[in-house]
Amino acid sequence: MLDLLSNPILVRILIRAAVVGAAVSLSSSVLGVTMVLRRMSMIGDGLAHAGFGALAMATLLGAGDLKTEVSIPIVMATAMVLLYISERGVLGGDAAVAVVSTGMMTAGVLIFSFTTGYTADMCSSLFGSASILTITNGDLVLSLLLAAAVVIIFAVFFNRIFAVTFDEKFCAAAGIRVWAYKMLTAALIAVTVVVGMKLIGSLMISALVVFPALSSMKLCRSFRAVTVTAGIISVCGFALGFILSCAYSLPAGASVVAVDIVLYVAICVVTAIIDKRRKMRAVDMQSPITAKNAENKG
Amino acid sequence: MALIKCENVSLGYEGEVVVKNVTLSVERGDYMFVIGENGGGKSTLIKGLLGLIRPVTGKIEYGDGISPHCGGIGYLPQRTDVQRDFPASVREVVMSGCVARSRGLFYSRADRERAHETMRRLGIHGIERRSYRELSGGQQQRVLLARALCAADKLLLLDEPVTGLDPFATAELYETVGELNREGITVIMVSHDIGALSAEAKTVLHIKTEPVFYGSRDDYMQSDVYKGIRGSKNF
Numbered sequence: 001m002l003d004l005l006s007n008p009i010l011v012r013i014l015i016r017a018a019v020v021g022a023a024v025s026l027s028s029s030v031l032g033v034t035m036v037l038r039r040m041s042m043i044g045d046g047l048a049h050a051g052f053g054a055l056a057m058a059t060l061l062g063a064g065d066l067k068t069e070v071s072i073p074i075v076m077a078t079a080m081v082l083l084y085i086s087e088r089g090v091l092g093g094d095a096a097v098a099v100v101s102t103g104m105m106t107a108g109v110l111i112f113s114f115t116t117g118y119t120a121d122m123c124s125s126l127f128g129s130a131s132i133l134t135i136t137n138g139d140l141v142l143s144l145l146l147a148a149a150v151v152i153i154f155a156v157f158f159n160r161i162f163a164v165t166f167d168e169k170f171c172a173a174a175g176i177r178v179w180a181y182k183m184l185t186a187a188l189i190a191v192t193v194v195v196g197m198k199l200i201g202s203l204m205i206s207a208l209v210v211f212p213a214l215s216s217m218k219l220c221r222s223f224r225a226v227t228v229t230a231g232i233i234s235v236c237g238f239a240l241g242f243i244l245s246c247a248y249s250l251p252a253g254a255s256v257v258a259v260d261i262v263l264y265v266a267i268c269v270v271t272a273i274i275d276k277r278r279k280m281r282a283v284d285m286q287s288p289i290t291a292k293n294a295e296n297k298g
Numbered sequence: 299m300a301l302i303k304c305e306n307v308s309l310g311y312e313g314e315v316v317v318k319n320v321t322l323s324v325e326r327g328d329y330m331f332v333i334g335e336n337g338g339g340k341s342t343l344i345k346g347l348l349g350l351i352r353p354v355t356g357k358i359e360y361g362d363g364i365s366p367h368c369g370g371i372g373y374l375p376q377r378t379d380v381q382r383d384f385p386a387s388v389r390e391v392v393m394s395g396c397v398a399r400s401r402g403l404f405y406s407r408a409d410r411e412r413a414h415e416t417m418r419r420l421g422i423h424g425i426e427r428r429s430y431r432e433l434s435g436g437q438q439q440r441v442l443l444a445r446a447l448c449a450a451d452k453l454l455l456l457d458e459p460v461t462g463l464d465p466f467a468t469a470e471l472y473e474t475v476g477e478l479n480r481e482g483i484t485v486i487m488v489s490h491d492i493g494a495l496s497a498e499a500k501t502v503l504h505i506k507t508e509p510v511f512y513g514s515r516d517d518y519m520q521s522d523v524y525k526g527i528r529g530s531k532n533f
């Protein structure tokens with residue numbers, strides 16, 4: 001790894017990939033909190049799979065270096081279709097996701113095998129790039145724009161996003177355009193998924209949506225704290241995973257996701273132990289009489 | 299002009315009608331109790347008035363500057379879809395009642411004061427910083443109630459608000475709602491609490507798939523419907 005760092009071109013490529021990854025991790029985790037709490041995380045997963053199909057379509061359309069840019073509107077359109085179907089109850093919630101995501105996957109595989117064949121391109125969009133050389137300056141710009149958009153939108157609309165995440169019905173009655181917030185989340189997650197696909201892989205990108213959110217929900221008590229902490233956990237997890245992937249030449253996606261999973265499990269174990277300690281101390285502190293009462297009450 | 303006017307409205311789910319022939323007119327400053335047996339369609343009517351479900355037939359008209367989706371309406375659902383383990387502080391939940399009302403994107407000083415005052419009234423200001431998911435069922439109910447009260451500028455719809463509340467909180471609730479009503483906020487409350495009805499209500503709607511009584515409280519107390527439920531023990 002050290003000899004890698006002596007080569008300035010390689011260093012630039014490494015930094016570019018790191019920035020893209022950190023930006024994607026930040027956006028995915030912040031969006032992830034509201035998606036997980038609204039039981040929408042399967043939509044994120046479905047969109048990630050749809051992203052694979054979209055990338056194939058972009059290849060078919062001859063998008064060349066602009067594949068990411070061409071895929072984004074396709075995945076966004078898929079997101080809108082998914083929202084519409086699950087809202088209308090045409091198919092039960094997650095059946096809609098399954099139908100759309102497998103449909104897009106199939107389209108992707110067929111297109112790839114008719115055009116370029118099973119190539120490195122296809123492999124990298126499924127599992128993430130083994131080589132970070134494929135990250136372009138376009139990806140860099142897109143990911144920074146995305147992260148900026150997510151941070152600004154969350155900062156400005158935070159109260160509304162919380163209200164809608166907490167209780168859609170109440171908000172609809174109170175006069176908030178719930179629909180607009182749903183579309184916005186879906187659109188942002190669509191971009192996140194496409195931008196992150198090259199580095200992380202479409203099969204694993206939804207891990208970046210789910211795990212940091214779950215971890216921080218274990219740690220924090222307010223929505224604000226959960227959102228901020230999820231972002232921090234996700235970026236740190238990415239940094240660690242990325243360093244490991246460089247050091248041991250692992251695919252970036254898999255090693256980042258592995259770190260996220262390990263973090264989540266560790267947080268679960270630690271919070272469980274702390275909870276148990278606290279409960280035991282609480283019982284110890286009760287006077288014998290109240291402890292007895294508590295026992296009697298069951 | 300009436301705040302809400304229903305003309306032969308019927309409501310239901312997926313085309314199946316569960317409440318029909320509702321004709322009513324809620325005036326500004328009204329305090330209406332909606333009562334009736336389980337499954338009578340009370341909650342369905344409330345959802346219809348809120349525009350959460352569309353009338354199957356008939357039309358609901360709104361006047362006096364209110365309409366669903368325009369703000370100023372506080373709503374306490376009977377059963378929320380809110381997950382019990384949602385990570386949010388009590389303060390965040392109560393303040394979210396102000397979201398639709400506040401003009402800007404951020405809470406104003408007035409919003410904060412109002413939230414604080416409401417929490418104080420309902421006895422939850424001491425647990426302001428605690429997490430919603432750590433509260434007891436009754437405490438959670440109070441938090442959602444405080445949120446509804448924060449949102450209500452013109453109209454307050456409460457669907458069985460006293461469920462799960464202890465007697466003190468119940469009394470405090472009726473007092474707070476009564477006070478808001480005297481300040482000019484229109485209240486529609488679903489309740490099984492006949493005692494509260496005789497003390498608080500101005501008008502009564504008794505519903506059993508269709509309205510069996512709609513009129514003033516005093517007329518209701520004289521009516522056969524009322525005597526029927528007083529006489530029978532199964533209410």
Ligand SMILES: Nc1ncnc2c1ncn2[C@@H]1O[C@H](COP(=O)(O)OP(=O)(O)OP(=O)(O)O)[C@@H](O)[C@H]1O
Pocket residue numbers: 311316334335336337338339340341342343376
């Ligand atoms: N989401 C729904 N989908 C289909 N049917 C429903 C739905 N909600 C309620 N119903 C039906 O509508 C009828 C009226 O229900 P509603 O909840 O309005 O009664 P209610 O008067 O509020 O009863 P309760 O006193 O138990 O709260 C019931 O027969 C119920 O089965």
Ligand SMILES: [Mg+2]
Pocket residue numbers: 340341342376457
């Ligand atoms: Mg009901």
